Amino acid sequence: MLKKLNSVRYKFIRSHIYGLFLTTMILLSFFLAIFVMYNPEWLSKEAIFLFVGSLLLVSFFVSLYVGFQSSGDMKERIDGLSTLIRALSQGKYDSRIRLTPDDEIARIGSELNELGNKLKSQVKSLQRMADEKSEFAKSAHKAAAIEERQRLARDLHDAVSQQLFALTMMAQAAQRSFDQQPELAKKQLEEITSMALQAQTEMRALLLHLRPVHLSGEPLKQGIHNLISELQDKCQIRFDVHMDDMENIPESAEDHLFRIVQEALSNILRHAEATEVDVRLKQERTELFVHIGDNGKGFELDQDKKTSYGLKTMQERTEEIGGTFTIRSKPHEGTYIDIRIPVQESDDRE
Template sequence: MIVQRILKNTKWELLLFFLLTGSLAAITLYIGTITGVIVVHDSRVWIYDVAGVVVLTLIIGYVAGRRIQGRIDPMHLNMLQVAKGNLSVRMPETVDQTFAGVYQEFNNMTDAVEKKMQLLQQLGEKEVMEKEQAAEKAVLEERRRLARDLHDTVSQQLFAIHMAASSLPKVLENNEEQAHLVMDQLILMSNTAQKQMRALIAQLRPMELVGKTLAEALDQWFPDYCRQNGLKGIKDMDLHGDMSEAKEHQLFLIVQEAMANIVKHAGAKLVSLSLREGPRQVVLSISDDGQGFSSTYQKQGSYGLTTMRERAEKLGGHVEIISKPGAGTTIRVHIPKFEDSKRGERE
């Protein structure tokens, strides 16, 4: 079992080969001494020689293993960086011909992935903007419908209330009993108009990003949302203001979805929002001190978590969800940036 574990690690496998080589050399020396091929006057000398050979091969094997492992570890680290969305990493040039080809292939592969991800992001942004334009048309149509509903329902109810209220003084003078009926009708109609107005208002949704940058929208929306839902909010933003409209739109929707999940499920009191824009990556992090959840629930997923993942993946990014029962939840979103993404968008 131990040998199998050793053979799975290149460094220890190389060290084992050196040890076997040293052992074979020591056995050969011992056999030569016994058969008389090698004459040793003092028996202790060959014991020292055997021990020296074994120790020397161990040292040489360890050094050689460390050197090889030292060339493998940077590539492993860069692969992890690429997996997390940082496509700017590259392997340095090396004089070691064994690894030079591997490093170059890794750089070529990363270049290809970066170009494809950039194209994917541009297509995703285009899709987002097309959907946004379609949504704006739908909003305009919905506003027209609401205007018609207001005219056909609340406006007519208010007109009826006005007519009934205007006739009430004369009815009260002529027939008090009939006046009470009119007042009951007024109460009923006003109550109906109020319900209709509430229903129409409930259908309206404010467009938080219209005419604002992402930072401006979050400065206004985040503290208001925390206050309305009894949360203490901490906000830390470092934005350069050169993000595309599609990225800002998707990130804002992800923030809204994450905050809605916290209010519905987390039972949290404190929420921390961090949004930082680097030269090659945008990182959004939202943490709460709520009840958290297990990895089983995370694998099953919920509608909110799935929606956030889909929004990030449209822009070539990904979402990390870190949570344990009783230890709160952290949602971290990585969106890659490309230097000429804005130029490609304009073209």
Template structure:
């Protein structure tokens, strides 16, 4: 850029000098020939002197103009660099200049538009951040309400039933020990059911995002926690997939909900978790299959929160969720989710 500027300036000075020289030479020749009638030698000296003087004058004027032009070009380049590095307050002052005024005006107008766009984007980012925080607060509130409802509907009711049954058993113990023993067995089943419900809720209270670990590590950790607390074996078939973070987070939450349902209802000894892709890696397939008691479609509570939550999470990703179950042989959840990168 530096060489280009000086070449352009030099060309301007040279052309100015040549034009001025030729003009003065023509004037001098005309005057001498018709007025003074000098000898050729003297005429040549005079013409040479005139040309030399014209060249010097042209160079001086060209240099003065080029220096001014060079200064303004430097200012334009400085302004572009400042905009590039984020200084949006810089403006060019020579908008009334005859030669570069239009460029200066266009530069200032561009800077104004960029400044306005950046301000608008910053405001939009702040508004989005506020909306995100509001959404997080609403999600936390909804999750608390859900857990409170499940504690009331399942655990609290089981504990209340245990309390009533134990009081009845105590009264029957001396007069009818056989009936009292039957009530004690019922209390044992209710306590086991309440314990399974609590474990399922604790499983759902694990972190909801994968900020510090991969999806594979999170699934393995979840399976280890499950087998450590329950007499159940987890079998993993997890493909090493590269998925968008929002899909990974939702898959993890779907898995939590699915395993919580296994703990609550299945009475299973084994559960298999598979995660794989198909259709040329355009879809991801999550399967949770247990060997528990299963259920019939006529008896399933489609409105139960666990199933409804899984359907909502899968549906939000544009996927489908399906339960296949045979009474006495187990249940399989299949979630198919498209991958949009």
């Protein structure tokens, strides 16, 4: 309620009421001064207070009406500016506003329109540079593959190989205590089962990174469909997938989006402990929306460092093609990633 009273419209109304109050005080002081100094017959105390009271009452309602009406145009124009700024912040660089008359607010609107043109031009430049970078990346694919194998070797040593060593030690301990301490052996076998499942999940997540860095000529929709189909055959996770047919998507943007989805699914397998995953790709006239959500254990965005490297990589890939990256997560409430990518219309592309 207090926030509403601080709006432009109520500030206009208050300014009219302040003006009314000041005018009333001036008239009252003027008539009382004449009455005290000259005491004319035609002027009495009753007449003064009747006139001022009537003026105050009538002018109060007139001030409310005039203030409300006169602020309507100002509020509408400011709301238009706010809507345009929100649209630009969400990546809708085609949004425009037309304001009349030619005053300070109209000039702000014109400058925001010019900012939208510059942002749109920068997105085109980013996507053009991403296309050029994609060609360069393909020529450097062998070096990247070697580096990726080295990273996977480190991950295998740090994660899976250590788990397998622990499994071996636990199995030997269970074997020795099987006859003399069957309850302890049973507990150790349960721990072995849990560790084996964890190692299996870790291995599947690492194998995701062995897939091609590029789509190898496949459309983005088909590449993601193949990736999820492969995971469905190997994981106890239910995938809910909805993807539109996509047009006018630069090849570099498709490669980046494929790797983003790949990285997101890898994080889900390794950390989320999810049973359901929702993947959606929707294309409108000038934007592509990507949503990846899971019902896993979630995490605190400011505290959990396990997935920070993967999230940083996804955000950098999104920004490299001129998009916006948003993530929401809380412990025990799952994780949700939303990506918005500007798409140039066919007649607007060079």
